[in-house]
Structure formats: structure tokens, C-alpha cells
Amino acid sequence: MPLLPLATGAIIALVAATFAFPWLEFVLTLAIAKGLAALGVAILLRGGLISIGHAMFFAIGAYATAFAMRDFGITDVFALILISAIISLVAGLLIGAFVVRYRAIFFAMLNLAISMVLFSLLSKFYGVTGGTDGLRVGTPTVLGMVLEAKGFATFLFYAAIAAMVLAGLAVNAYFKSPLGEALSAVHTNEIRLEYLGIPVRGVLLVAYGLSALLAGIGGTFAAMTIGHVLPDMAYWTDSGHLVLVAVLGGISGIGGPFVGAAFLELVHTLAAGVTDAWNMIVGAALLGVIFFLPKGLIGFIRPTKKGDLA
Amino acid sequence: MTVLLEAKNLHITFGAVKAANGVDLHIDEGEFLAIIGPNGSGKTTFLNLCTGYIRPSEGEVYLDGKPITRLPPRTIARKGIARAFQIPQLFLDQTVLTNLMLAIASREGLWQVGKALGRPAYRDEAMALLAMFNLADCAPTLASTLPEGRRKLVDIAIALALKPRLVLLDEPTSGVSALERFALMETLMGALRQAKVSALFVEHDMDVVERYADRVVVWEAGRVMAEGKPEAVFKDARVIENVIGVA
Numbered sequence: 001m002p003l004l005p006l007a008t009g010a011i012i013a014l015v016a017a018t019f020a021f022p023w024l025e026f027v028l029t030l031a032i033a034k035g036l037a038a039l040g041v042a043i044l045l046r047g048g049l050i051s052i053g054h055a056m057f058f059a060i061g062a063y064a065t066a067f068a069m070r071d072f073g074i075t076d077v078f079a080l081i082l083i084s085a086i087i088s089l090v091a092g093l094l095i096g097a098f099v100v101r102y103r104a105i106f107f108a109m110l111n112l113a114i115s116m117v118l119f120s121l122l123s124k125f126y127g128v129t130g131g132t133d134g135l136r137v138g139t140p141t142v143l144g145m146v147l148e149a150k151g152f153a154t155f156l157f158y159a160a161i162a163a164m165v166l167a168g169l170a171v172n173a174y175f176k177s178p179l180g181e182a183l184s185a186v187h188t189n190e191i192r193l194e195y196l197g198i199p200v201r202g203v204l205l206v207a208y209g210l211s212a213l214l215a216g217i218g219g220t221f222a223a224m225t226i227g228h229v230l231p232d233m234a235y236w237t238d239s240g241h242l243v244l245v246a247v248l249g250g251i252s253g254i255g256g257p258f259v260g261a262a263f264l265e266l267v268h269t270l271a272a273g274v275t276d277a278w279n280m281i282v283g284a285a286l287l288g289v290i291f292f293l294p295k296g297l298i299g300f301i302r303p304t305k306k307g308d309l310a
Numbered sequence: 311m312t313v314l315l316e317a318k319n320l321h322i323t324f325g326a327v328k329a330a331n332g333v334d335l336h337i338d339e340g341e342f343l344a345i346i347g348p349n350g351s352g353k354t355t356f357l358n359l360c361t362g363y364i365r366p367s368e369g370e371v372y373l374d375g376k377p378i379t380r381l382p383p384r385t386i387a388r389k390g391i392a393r394a395f396q397i398p399q400l401f402l403d404q405t406v407l408t409n410l411m412l413a414i415a416s417r418e419g420l421w422q423v424g425k426a427l428g429r430p431a432y433r434d435e436a437m438a439l440l441a442m443f444n445l446a447d448c449a450p451t452l453a454s455t456l457p458e459g460r461r462k463l464v465d466i467a468i469a470l471a472l473k474p475r476l477v478l479l480d481e482p483t484s485g486v487s488a489l490e491r492f493a494l495m496e497t498l499m500g501a502l503r504q505a506k507v508s509a510l511f512v513e514h515d516m517d518v519v520e521r522y523a524d525r526v527v528v529w530e531a532g533r534v535m536a537e538g539k540p541e542a543v544f545k546d547a548r549v550i551e552n553v554i555g556v557a
Contacts, residue, residue: 177420178412188402188403
């Protein structure tokens with residue numbers, strides 16, 4: 001099935017769903033925010049690296065928004081997104097310069113360790129971060145306009161869709177570029193890459209920075225959607241959740257992480273109203289995907305191509 | 311003749327094994343140099359030393375008279391030394407065409423934001439290289455699904471895609487059927503001559519060495535035992551006794 005009409009149809013369906021069920025606006029905005037972060041995780045998975053710490057960049061983006069509003073009086077939504085993106089990118093490059101030296105379990109555990117350090121800092125520095133109570137995020141302005149909460153939520157939903165489309169196009173172009181193909185090549189043969197004159201760590205650092213940038217943008221959207229930031233955003237289980245979203249949706253293309261995030265948020269929302277054991281439903285869904293859809297949920301609609309990663 | 315690559319007094323030891331024990335060797339521009347010797351005598355180690363994969367405990371490697379001993383493989387590759395491996399080193403999850411295009415793109419650096427790897431210029435050059443090795447039909451095939459002999463050819467094609475000044479070939483005809491062996495070498499050596507690329511190849515097939523090498527170096531226990539024109543070296547009694555009988 002051609003991808004462009006499919007993506008366009010999916011976006012129209014998203015918008016139509018919010019007209020039919022207005023409560024979906026919040027759920028889907030949050031799903032896109034987490035989908036952006038999961039897309040970042042999927043980028044690293046393409047290079048054979050699993051990060052169990054990427055929620056830290058989600059939290060960095062969220063707290064950057066909260067700090068910018070509280071401490072610097074910046075309220076414009078576009079300025080907040082830009083600031084959070086830059087801070088997440090810089091954090092990603094700094095942490096990435098250290099962690100891309102490692103592979104496999106060491107890479108995963110280092111990311112986890114650094115994210116837990118951030119979690120502790122956010123929890124303990126009460127005077128700065130609000131501790132475990134977190135920080136409130138007010139309703140930002142839009143190009144100088146003050147919107148009521150409902151109007152801003154609607155604006156944010158469409159802004160999240162725009163961010164998803166832009167991120168999708170950018171990451172798609174990256175995957176098709178020499179740098180993106182080199183990232184896939186890291187997965188199978190680092191020695192050959194080095195013998196082609198390609199610095200493997202440089203390739204991985206770009207991927208890590210990009211993944212942190214996406215997670216940070218996801219974080220700022222989440223902060224503005226929820227109106228509150230908490231240290232739990234950096235907790236390791238949230239990082240595991242991002243990996244789960246990426247694998248559940250599928251990492252062979254751009255749409256997978258967003259499909260996975262929407263699926264999980266919807267299951268969470270709908271199942272939580274019925275049972276406390278909603279995690280069981282999510283677990284069963286994951287088992288189903290692992291056994292029957294090795295390409296993830298996106299495998300339902302996207303044909304497998306040569307060179308696709310599972 | 312201008313000396314292109316020169317190794318002086320290289321030493322390296324792995325446990326009790328002296329893989330390089332005072333190796334002095336050079337290769338001139340445009341020369342085809344063959345290295346022969348028994349398994350485990352240090353031939354591949356010498357290639358590893360020349361390409362920065364391992365560093366000698368003593369001695370230096372020079373390219374154009376400048377030391378390259380402490381440089382990493384990627385820097386040495388950028389200086390014009392390419393390598394094809396005894397066990398082919400491919401990007402197994404990607405197509406043969408992508409393998410080649412990545413090598414071609416690496417010449418210009420990868421930091422080309424917004425430009426696709428599959429652009430026509432790269433694709434055409436990759437297809438021309440594949441056609442040269444009769445691999446055009448393999449272009450859309452995943453590298454992991456290729457038979458060993460064809461993987462070997464792709465590995466060599468990748469090395470040539472870098473447009474090197476010197477190519478190091480580790481047993482280029484191993485894994486290639488006897489019928490295709492000379493055809494491969496004819497193609498390879500023809501391409502190298504045309505592009506004025508020097509070649510250093512480790513080889514066990516003495517017919518191949520005799521036919522294609524300008525000079526032969528005989529390796530034994532990490533040392534150069536003999537060197538010279540193939541016809542002269544192959545008449546050396548020590549070489550016949552210690553190497554050709556077991557090569």
C-alpha cells in the first residue's frame with residue numbers, strides 16, 4: 001500500500017476521532033509525545049543499540065519547559081519547544097559522547113544508570129525541581145495570544161500532529177541518507193565501516209543526538225499537555241516503556257513508534273476504566289506481536305521490504 | 311620506482327608466537343606484490359599492522375615516507391589504503407547495492423544531510439563495479455543470502471569502490487571455484503592496472519602468484535624468508551622445501 005495516502009489517511013482518522021470523541025485529544029497528544037520519544041529509541045535500535053534510559057531526555061525536555069516558564073518567564077509555545085529541543089540535543093550529545101563507546105548490555109545499563117542519576121537529582125533537589133511533587137506547567141501563549149485551556153489543548157493536538165509529520169519526514173530522509181545507512185551497517189559490521197574510513201562513533205553520536213532531540217521534543221509536548229512535570233518521567237520503567245512502544249509498533253519504518261504509542265495509550269485509557277490489571281492486557285498484546293507480528297503492529301499495514309529490521 | 315608503503319623492523323608477539331619478527335618490506339607504486347607462506351606465519355597480521363588494526367610493539371609503517379603506524383584504520387583508509395578480507399566483511403542486513411553505494415559515498419564523507427544514498431550517480435557507479443565482477447544480478451540481494459564465493463567478490467568490489475592507491479587483498483581467490491579463479495584475477499588485475507592501483511595480495515595458489523605478481527615475498531614464522539621475481543623465488547630450494555610444499 002502506498003505510504004503517503006496511508007499516512008494521510010491515518011492523520012485524517014486521528015483528527016476525525018477527536019471530533020467523535022473529544023476526550024481523545026488529550027490521549028492522542030500524549031501518544032504522539034511518547035511516539036516522538038519512541039521514534040528516538042527506534043533510531044538507536046536500528047544501529048543495534050537498546051537504551052533503557054531514554055526517558056531522561058523526555059524528562060529533560062519536560063523540565064526545560066517548566067524551568068523556562070517558571071524561571072525565565074518564557075511563555076510562547078514555539079519558544080518553549082525550541083528551547084527544550086536545543087537543551088535535549090546538547091544533553092544528548094554530551095551524554096552520547098560517553099555512552100556510544102559501549103555496546104550491547106553495557107550501553108543499555110549506562111543509559112539506565114545515567115537516567116537514574118537524573119531521576120535522583122530531580123527528586124532530591126526540592127528547592128529547584130520541586131522534588132517528588134514536580135513542577136506545574138502553566139498554559140503557554142501562542143504567538144502572543146492567550147488561549148483558554150481547551151483552546152490550547154486543541155492547538156497542541158494539531159501542533160503535535162505537525163511535529164509528528166515533520167519528525168517523520170526528517171527521520172525518513174536521515175534513514176535514506178548515507179549517514180542513516182551507515183547506522184544500519186553498524187549493526188552488522190563495524191570493522192568494515194572503519195575500513196571504509198567511516199568513524200563509527202561519529203555515526204552513533206549523530207543517531208544518539210537525534211534520538212535525544214526527538215525524546216526532548218516529546219517531553220515538552222507531554223509537559224504542556226499534562227500541565228505538570230514529575231521526576232517519574234525519568235524513571236527507568238518509563239525508559240522501558242519507550243522501548244516497548246518502539247518494539248510493539250515496529251522499528252522498520254517511521255510510523256511504527258507512533259502506532260505503538262497510540263495503541264498503548266488507548267489500551268491504557270480504555271482498560272484502566274475496566275480493570276486495575278491493564279498491564280496484563282498490554283503484556284498479552286506484546287506477546288501477540290512478538291509471536292505473530294515480528295515487524296510490530298505496523299506490519300499489519302506496511303509490507304516487509306528487503307533490509308528491514310525486525 | 312617510488313616507494314608507496316614501507317614497513318621497517320616490525321615486531322609483534324601473541325603469547326609465545328612471534329607473528330612479526332623484524333619485518334622489513336616495501337611496495338612500490340604500481341607494483342603487484344604477493345605474500346606467500348604457511349598458515350600462521352603472520353601474513354594476515356602484516357596486513358593488520360599496515361592498516362592500523364593492530365599496532366606493532368616495535369617498528370614503523372610508512373606511507374609516502376610518512377609514519378602511519380599509530381593511525382586508526384579509518385584514517386589509513388582515507389589516505390588511500392583499502393582492504394579486502396580473507397573472510398568477507400559485508401553489511402549483511404543490507405543489499406549488495408547498498409553495500410557498494412555506502413563504500414562510494416564514504417569517499418565524499420557521510421555528512422551530506424538531505425541527500426539520499428540511492429542517488430543516480432552512486433547507483434550507476436555501484437552497478438558498473440558489480441557488472442565488472444559479473445555481480446549485477448546480485449544488486450538487490452541481501453548480502454547475508456549470497457554464497458561465499460560471491461561474498462568474496464563483493465568484498466573486493468567494496469575495496470575497489472574506495473578508489474584506493476593501494477589495495478591489500480587477503481587470499482582473494484579463496485572460496486572462489488577453480489574455474490572462476492583466473493577469470494576473477496584477470497578482471498581484478500585489469501581493473502587495478504587501469505586505475506594504476508598497487509596491490510599487495512596474500513595468496514596460497516602458486517599459479518595465481520606466478521602469473522600476476524611482479525614480486526613475491528616468502529613469509530615464515532613472522533619473518534621474510536625470501537623475496538624476488540616469482541620465477542626466481544620458486545626455484546629457491548628453501549622455499550620449495552619450507553613453503554611451496556605446504557602452501
